[in-house]
Amino acid sequence: MGANVHEAQNPSSENDFIHKMKIAAKEIEETKYWLYLCEHSKNYPFDENLKNQILEISKIVYKILNTSINTK
Template structure:
């Protein structure tokens, strides 16, 4: 899936694929609760952004992006639990870096959309 014109759609789609891969690794290590939470929040980011592409109004568009921003924060939470846990979770550094980039773009889109 590639949408050449929409960077945030592409970034969040790739992030969702990477989250799926990471959570499959967690499930293999029997870390089911964190895996399920991370899978839900990490894939929801892009789903809401995708839905915003067909928003019925500017307010609806902003609302979908705000939901994505909330899911980003939740995903940061689960990734940080993995990072700082004493239970030997696989490295989350690249996922955190991707998410920081996505977060900056999402917040900029929200601010820009509000000012239009």
């Protein structure tokens, strides 16, 4: 997700920026899924701090996306 957000900082257009941020959002959802599996598994390590961090990152990315889409 970080690479996608970083790449979005140099978009060729507003639509390109939104597209790259949407990809980052999809990566966030995938990360949430893997953390969920780790949290509910006895065989994988889990760190509650990682879960909290991804939730904070997702709030930021979704806010950026919503603002970008609504001001278009």
